[in-house]
Amino acid sequence: MPQTIISPATSDLIVKKSRFLGFVSPVTGRAEAQTIVARLRAEHPAAAHVCWALLAGGQSAAVDDGEPGGTAGRPMLDVLRHQDLEGVLAAVVRYYGGIKLGAGGLVRAYTEAVAQALMKVEKVAIVRYTELHCTLPYSMEGMVRRELAAAGATLLEVRHGQRVSLAFRIAQAAAPALAAQLNEAASGQLAWQEC
Structure with missing residues (x-):
């Protein structure tokens, strides 16, 4: 590294x-x-x-x-x-x-x-970071926030509309595992957006 x-x-x-x-x-x-x-x-x-x-x-x-x-x-x-x-x-x-x-x-x-x-x-x-954005139902916001905190991600922005929009930063090396974990925990209700 x-x-x-x-x-x-x-x-x-x-x-x-x-x-x-x-x-x-x-x-x-x-x-x-x-x-x-x-x-x-x-x-x-x-x-x-x-x-x-x-x-x-x-x-x-x-x-x-x-x-x-x-x-x-x-x-x-x-x-x-x-x-x-x-x-x-x-x-x-x-x-x-x-x-x-x-x-x-x-x-x-x-x-x-x-x-x-x-x-x-x-x-x-040197740790390189990436920024990820996703939307999810209100009922999953707490669970996703806990997963982000446990993974060491930094929450950058939260917007509340028809769905909750989250922007967060995480080490590039940890991003794929966290995305897979969130997809599984959200049972397909999480949508990823381009940064």
């Missing part, structure tokens, strides 16, 4: 005199990520590289910022994917220490900087 992080975190890693400052932050998309990266560049003007990776809103990015291709952005993106994270920016600010690390050393350093920052954050599962 995909997860996200609740708050930003940092790490500080020294590898052969180069300093790698890792940053992870929850973000909603590319624009917010680029704003954070621009802020990091402004805060660290003497840094040799500000590399970053993003998984958010169906978008992904892996930016090496002058490091050899595939040695910074892609390894950081792989850490995010391996931990099944979504809505997360990983960035590493590198201060060059004068000793070349080679491709393998760079991959390990960037991976480790992000992994250490991620060890400091609380992760929460």
Whole structure:
């Protein structure tokens, strides 16, 4: 199940005199990520590289910022994917220490900087919700409300006309089971409507 992080975190890693400052932050998309990266560049003007990776809103990015291709952005993106994270920016600010690390050393350093920052954050599962609408006889309103509450659904709207109209939100994964349960309990007297 995909997860996200609740708050930003940092790490500080020294590898052969180069300093790698890792940053992870929850973000909603590319624009917010680029704003954070621009802020990091402004805060660290003497840094040799500000590399970053993003998984958010169906978008992904892996930016090496002058490091050899595939040695910074892609390894950081792989850490995010391996931990099944979504809505997360990983960035590493590198201060060059004068000793070349080679491709393998760079991959390990960037991976480790992000992994250490991620060890400091609380992760929460991302739950996707769906909204459902139905109509039912007045005599079944109490029973349906109890079923919704028991399933953890959130009642959004109730309208009373010739029939009772309910709109509610529930986790997508739980929606099919709840709909089947309500259909069975209502003995065919429940009508589903398009949202």
